[in-house]
Amino acid sequence: MSIVRALPALVLLLASCAPAGSPAQNAPAATEIKVGAVLPLTGAFSASGNYFQQAYQLATDEVNGAGGLDVGGKKLPITLKVLDDGSDTTKSRSLVEQLATQEKVNALLGGYDTTLVQAQQGVPDQYKIPMVEGGGAASAIFTRGNKYLFGTLATIDDLGNITMDFLKYWEDQGKLPKPLKIALAWENTDHGKDYQAAVNKGAKDDPAHFQVVLDQSFDLNGSDFTPLLTQVKAANADAFLSDAHLPDFITMHRQYTQLGLKHKFVSYGARGPDQKGREALTTAADYLVAGLWWTPALTDQGSRTFTDTWKTKFNVTPDWFQALGYDTARVLYAGITKAGSLDGTKVRDALAGLEFTGALVPGNKISFDQTGKPKTTFLMTQNLPNNEVAIVWPSSLEGSKAAMLPMPGTS
């Protein structure tokens, strides 16, 4: 019975510890800018989560190093608080709420991976705290009626579209068969589904250029893709499009190579130039085409400076995670400066109309449509031998070269 006697006392103790009193609303003189983020620093998404955290921190440190962020003429330091949701949806949502209600942050930076972003996205509108996210790329994110959410990551359906545009161009140049027979494999995630939908739609809208001869899904972290690849082989396609994350990219393409498969065009969605993939695949990764949000192979000044800074500081070559994390934070900070205030609604309005130049993404510009969806796009790269990467689309990008199609050894 002692436990029962103790419990009321415990609860009363807990209740009395809850800090009472009203929040200090719009304190007349804010001395710092509180920015919060909830990222998967452990768990299934932790590799990318940590990249985003480092990038958010880098952007924050740069601003603070210059004396702080200009808010209405005054320079204020930014305090960035990053919490770990362990890649868990429930924790992600409740930690963002904690940042909003307990820490009373002025603004939020988004989490990583679409599922966690979707769990978080109810919070910005509820508390009128603007959030800029660079970790969720499903088009569904921007269909929920948010006013306080902005994304910097072009959505995956766009990746499918740009791939189809690219392929159409090269068909018309005579480098690929027309209509192009496509074998499509996609991971069963929102990412894969968006990609699959876009490719199928592109084919349906333009049967003169495209014919999807195989459409097959696979589960994450597969142990054997030989059955799938056997189906691919039997489909007699000209092109192999697969949307996969790094572990499956490695396993699948190794088996693709071991089975002796060849297609005139092979692309694994956003995979290809990543260092880990190239190391694990060696020469098999050559000539693969990828659609990316950013690549260290970009030669414009901003990208080169970023790549060098990151290499010096962290001893690794950055990938799109780091670049987008960096852009995401800088966009938020630019929005705050533009608003000239820390008031959530004012910052939100500033962000809605923001034209952020000096971004790392292709086009170097980030702005948003009414749903908060970014008006940015992808670039495409092709791996070249000796660990080189060429930018092959759009041709307007600095350093863009013509893609080597069909893939060498296949015509």
Added chain:
Amino acid sequence: MYEPSAIAGLVVTAVLTAGLYALMSFGLALVYGVMKIINLAHAGTMMLSAFVVLELNHRFHLDPILGAIVSAALFLVVGMLLYVLAVRRVIDAPPIASLLLLFGVWLCAQNAAYFFWGSEDQSIVTSYTLATIPLGDVLVPVTRLIPFGASLIALGLLSWFLRSTDLGKAIRAVSQNSTAARLAGIRSGRVSTIAFGIGSSLSAFAGGLLTLLFSFTPDFGHTFQLKSFAIIVLGGLESFPGVALGALVLAVIESFSILIPGWRGSLVNLLAFTLLVAGLVLLPGGIASLLERRGKPE
């Protein structure tokens, strides 16, 4: 639609995958057989072993196969220690105790891995990572052949060990009836310690060889562990040839499922789970019991 060489390819891949699955499951089967404990730390052992092999490869340029052997030796000791320090105490407790204890060990193992190696995907590349050997029309990847070969050797060694050595016979005695074994003078505590060590060692060996094929993070091993459950259930939980058969059944079903018209590739793991439940409910003794009934020796 499918040429004969494609079907032949599927058969080959099913057999090779079966070898991989069997290798992964022997450790679980041994531990369960001897002490009726489901080793939920199996995934953690495979994962840590993969990282050990990674370190040996990066620092000493040790080939993963040799690394896996070294790791197996290391985990023999680790497994025995784990048994003596913790598992031994929950042997006679309700099954939930050992399940959760080993789950706790898995959590700690994951944390250790995150701490030392971080969350990035790791992979090992060797000179033969992409190499293949032609078998008629079918190209057999060397890296799939190795775990298959290893599983055959393991099966042979384990069967010999259990049949012909004193320790092996003692293990079988304790598996069948630990009280009677004790009455017969077998030091079942010591036997169990060694059995757990060997079980961990087998898991570690499998985990090490898996680095030839897959990239891994501290989260690695969860799905493989669940499939291993399905396999040892199919196999009859206490028989090594049964495990090999169970692995073959699962691998064949998984590989040939792709031929089902309208099949979604992403459903493949459902097969393992369905077989797991069906196996437990319909075939409590596993496939091995089916064979026994027909008079085939174990």
Added chain:
Amino acid sequence: MIRTWRLSVWAPLAIVIVLALFPALFPGELNYIGLGFLTFIFVTLAVSWNMVGGYAGQVSFGYAAFFGTAAYATAILWSRYEWDPVLTLPIAGLAAVVVALIVGLPCFRLLGPYFSIATIGIGEGSRVLALNLDQLTGGASGLNLPLAVPSKPWFYWSGLMLAVIAIAVSAWLRASRVGLGLFALRMDQDAAESVGLNTTLYKNIAHCLSAFLVGVAGGLYVVYLSYVHPDTVFSFDLSIGMVLMGVIGGVGTLWGPVLGATIYLPIQQLLLAQPSLVAIHQLIFGGLLIAIILFEPGGLLGLIRRVARR
């Protein structure tokens, strides 16, 4: 005797009243109100799981199948058929009961660890199914649900009510004939059957009761999150969490799971919010689990009782 009986009713009642007053007294403490809601959900889950896992000793690692099915029932009725979310909750509970009956039929024939392994297969199997039945569940995209939901205090009080109901059901079950039967079959199923106990019936009754409560909790949770995805509601971590809460608090007791659930979420939250502890939070949980299993199988409740006896 009468005095202690009264205490065991009045003391919890007093706690409930205090808890219920909290949002009214401190309306600005939205973070705690939200955490309170989640804790009540977890209490419901732990207490419900305990009815089968603790009282009957049938340790299930697949309760996420009930939570997930119910969550999707609510999600689909709410988003696709525009039901009032509150009205979907009983349906969600019933959907979970249906799954429980289907699961119980083959699985209750299995004993001990076999039952546990089978439930792992059930839990993970339902997750893979949900990931692939795109027409019904939205598959891997999950389902986006309306962002307009009731207020935080509403969730808090609903959660509190549900948790109280769950504890009441658990207390009733404990003292009832069914409960006695469950305890008997936990100790020795064969002996129980030999004295004429219909163990299968009792197991199924407890299973359906607990599944219903878990289902309602699942529906309520999904209304709160405004989002449902197979990896969230069918997750193995959730199933394991229910087991852990029971074990940490004291499996098989009435208040043990309550205690376990009360510290499970807030402790995790606390650990994750401290940057210095982030790197070792799995270690802390794993270590806690190992310590409890090795040194105090009665969980925290057992520890408290042991200390109180001194």
